[in-house]
Amino acid sequence: MTSAPEDPAVEERSIGRLFGVTDGVFAIAMTLLVIDVRVPDFPDDATTRRRDDALYEQMPSYLSFLISFYVIANYWRRHHREMRRVAVSTPAMIRRTFLLLLAVTAMPFAASLLARHGDAAGVAATVYAAVNIVAIVALLSIRAEATRDTLPVRSLRRRSTELLLDLIAYLVAVPVAFLLPRHGIETLFIALAVSGVTNRAIEHRARTRPSPT
Numbered sequence: 001m002t003s004a005p006e007d008p009a010v011e012e013r014s015i016g017r018l019f020g021v022t023d024g025v026f027a028i029a030m031t032l033l034v035i036d037v038r039v040p041d042f043p044d045d046a047t048t049r050r051r052d053d054a055l056y057e058q059m060p061s062y063l064s065f066l067i068s069f070y071v072i073a074n075y076w077r078r079h080h081r082e083m084r085r086v087a088v089s090t091p092a093m094i095r096r097t098f099l100l101l102l103a104v105t106a107m108p109f110a111a112s113l114l115a116r117h118g119d120a121a122g123v124a125a126t127v128y129a130a131v132n133i134v135a136i137v138a139l140l141s142i143r144a145e146a147t148r149d150t151l152p153v154r155s156l157r158r159r160s161t162e163l164l165l166d167l168i169a170y171l172v173a174v175p176v177a178f179l180l181p182r183h184g185i186e187t188l189f190i191a192l193a194v195s196g197v198t199n200r201a202i203e204h205r206a207r208t209r210p211s212p213t
Contacts, residue, residue: 121184125177
């Protein structure tokens with residue numbers, strides 16, 4: 001006995017298909033990041049100092065790779081956390097997810113720009129921040145759609161703290177990168193680190209705060 005074919009309309013709105021596309025795009029974007037990570041060229045008889053200098057010259061590409069891999073991995077984690085509440089992929093959810101994927105697919109380009117053009121860190125940091133701001137806005141809109149009519153506004157705001165702190169970090173990093181044009185990557189790293197520490201402190205305070213009686 002054969003099972004009846006699935007309704008095409010139901011299959012089209014299956015959350016599994018959206019997960020499949022999303023996971024594939026994230027995996028490809030994370031893999032493409034490593035293209036700019038190269039072993040430095042130096043002769044076999046190079047001195048230790050020469051080798052160290054060659055490695056140091058590649059440090060921007062290494063840092064850009066690590067930061068971008070961490071950022072994309074966090075976007076994947078946040079997206080999956082929100083989508084656990086979704087049973088059917090609505091047209092609105094699909095549009096918002098593809099806006100996120102647009103930003104994710106642009107991340108390897110932004111990371112490469114940041115790694116290769118340290119002398120124009122302000123412009124590179126602006127492009128990098130703009131790509132991530134699009135991703136954050138998309139995630140916030142996905143969260144709003146996924147929790148619509150299920151979470152109170154106050155709870156939704158609290159759950160959005162992590163993304164909002166990252167948004168502030170990128171907005172702050174851009175002018176600082178223009179002021180310190182040769183330290184764009186370091187500026188982004190510090191801004192995101194401060195954002196992460198602040199978010200963890202806020203979460204810890206919320207967990208340890210005594211519940212009202």
